[in-house]
Amino acid sequence: MAIQLRPYQQTAVDAFFQALADGRKRQLVVLPTGAGKTIVFGSVARRFHEEVSRDKPILVIAHRTELLDQAEQKIRYVWPEAFIGRIQGARNEQLGDVLLASTQTLVAGRRIPQPGLIIYDECHHSRAEGALGVLERLGVFESDGPPLLGVTATPSRSDRTELGDIFEHLTYERTILDMIMDGYLSDVRGVKVEVPGLNLGAIRTVGGDYNAKDLSYVMNIEEALDAVVDAVLTHAPDRKTLVFAVDVKHARALAERFQKRGIACAAVDGAMKAEERAAILQAFSEERLRVLVNCQILTEGYDQPDVDCVVIARPTRSQALYVQMVGRALRLHPAKSDALVLDLSGASDDKSLQTFARLMRTQRKKAVGVQVVEEQDIADDIPIEEGESVGEWLTRMAQKREKAAQVAQAINLFANRSRYRWQQIKETFAISYGDNGWAYLFRDGDEFWPVLELRNEKFIPLHERALPLEYAQGIVEGFLALIESKVIDKEADWRQAPMSPRQKYVLDKYRIKYDDTWTRGMAADALGQKFAAKRVKVLQKNFNAQKWRSALAEPHGRAWLEQRLMALRVHAQARARVAQTS
Structure with missing residues (x-):
């Protein structure tokens, strides 16, 4: 029994096939973390197999094992009878309705059957040189090649290399703000935490973001470490908290600082053995840890819906990275009423620093569920305030503008602060x-x-x-x-x-x-x-x-x-x- 799609998921699937019929072969679908991207592309895969072609397999490409595991699990929710093969490392299961392939394995030259459809998960990575070569080899850019569907929450890359040369058509997009308004993501508020003496504007930049070595140095000073712990104790004393650190040294220093303050905490990073990392994630899932610190490992493919606070202890200029970090707290959970984002910043702001308030301004301009009332952007006219949730902000905008009835109506649909009381x-x-x-x-x-x-x-x-x-x-x-x-x-x-x-x-x-x-x-x-x-x-x-x-x-x-x-x-x-x- 396949699960029923949410209305916007069905719309995204229908939009893909309509665009395909109109001759759009390389399509992009943008959905925020928690919106069910895997469910959407699993439904596309099933319908393509049933209505377009059964002769060739559907290829799903992702760059991490966790993403491939999620794809296998969730494709079965919408296509229970699918025969799924894995092409990764030593596994070379080339028979199946769906083939799940690691980007690294394909870049290394593994040959696979010619697919009827290619789906690229977290496709903002597809512009990397090796991945682009794989798509070229599979014939994506040829007139008779297979269609390509890319799905992502962040269609721009941190190095500012856009995806327009790969994807020719943005088929469907929903913003975080749209999803909160419709009740499919948790309401969220942001709080700015000032780190004494921190001047982000003085840090060098590489590829559009802060130089990691320089950022690590300033974030590992005593005042910065204490600021993170103090912020959690002050603003999120009872919240399940995920902290994003700059590097391994920073992650471990923060975990030690939390532990000294009596908070059950651990750090995970890519250098750990898989078994050790899994044990820590399990402890966090089971409430044996209240705070989990990570660096560069839980930004994608990590689902822990009851996380209701994220700490951006790794300041960034990259909106793509920032959205991925914030998204870890936005999934619905019956036990949480909203999520909290703690932004660490300096006394003098770097104008390129990504913050919650800046993200909401961007989201407001792109959201389809809120109409722009005048030519002047309402989000600039009425910016979100410190500590104000998205729901409270939208309510205030609706009260300010007589013509914002669409906003007030959408706010009433906040089904996650849940419409129901569990x-x-x-x-x-x-x-x-x-x-x-x-x-x-x-x-x-x-x-x-x-x-x-x-x-x-x-x-x-x-x-x-x-x-x-x-x-x-x-x-x-x-x-x-x-x-x-x-x-x-x-x-x-x-x-x-x-x-x-x-x-x-x-x-x-x-x-x-x-x-x-x-x-x-x-x-x-x-x-x-x-x-x-x-x-x-x-x-x-x-x-x-x-x-x-x-x-x-x-x-x-x-x-x-x-x-x-x-x-x-x-x-x-x-x-x-x-x-x-x-």
Whole structure:
């Protein structure tokens, strides 16, 4: 059972095939981190195989093992029956519907079958001399060569070499701002942290960015190291934090400084053995570390959705690099309400330094979901303020301009500060949608089952397999959207009303402390946490993930589940219609 695409993902896929029909062979799709680029190109691959050509394999190229692993995993979400081969190092699996190939292996001269379609993941690397030679060898620039789809979050390179000589058509683009407004990325705010004595304007530049050796020297001084730790303790004391350092020396010095201040922290870098690096990443995932410092390794291909703070302790002039770093905190997660970006800068700014405020100005000019009201750019007229979130900024812009009704409407769609209020009970997320109905995100290894509770303490998954958290969350919330229950809407008007006598009675019964300032929403949240803990115990007792996994591995099991889910959707829609007419 393939997962359903989000509307913008489907639009991107359709746009690719329309452009292909119009004769555009070398296409570029730009989507921010967390938007599901891999899901998009996996869907393109499947449709190309089904509708255009089955005779030749589809080649996916990426420059890192983590990206190839992600591609293999997520292509199966949209194309479960695909036969996938890997061409990397000693692996040379040249038979398959999809061939996943390492850039380095192809640059080294590995011969492969002629592909019908080439997909280049993180294609801002395609301009590198070796990669460009691979594309030439595969015939991409020939009139009868295979079409090329490049996907990236950052279509410009840090060395300012553009991609226009490779890709002839920008087929689809969504900005971070678009995705936040539509509720597919977390709301985010930025805070500028001044490092005493730091003067970035005095540092030499190489290839458009700061000289790494010079930057390492100034960022490794005592004041700069302390500034990073102090910033986290001051602005992000309870946040799961990812720090970007200049180099290995800087990363290790920062980790040691955090540890001395009593914060569970470690550093990862490319020089580590893969097993050691994996163990540290696992510890961070499991909350045994609160801060993780890295250098030049987690900017691409790293997904940890509950990270809600990034520290740019590696100042940069490269917008491409800056966007990649900020993107690590933008994925949705039921337990976070927003993300925080801490920008380290000097007392006197370098005008080319990338900052959160500067990124928002750029995003504002490119966003499709916000209309420019006058010729003067509204983002320059009303800049984002220190510590202000994107949502708060857009709200302020909407209030300032009478004609910004489109902005105000889009802000109301902030589904990630989530439209729904989840309760987290250890590693399980639960939500009540009224009339004793409950839905869950049940952890199974590194993934989550989207689960619905039926009557008599019985449970049914809403998908045939466990998925990464953000996809499982999307499936449950897609089902809840059918119900249109005001009980679960975080922005519902009733939440601001005073507590009811019944709520006070139940709070007293369970000895939950409250005061007279509590609203109905605050009381509902406290009681919801209490009741969710009870329901999760029942879920853990009665939902057998292994049993469901075995049953749904069989075709008749998947067919049965599809029939049940269809009946549940019909029932939910009927229930919503009754509620609307009552």
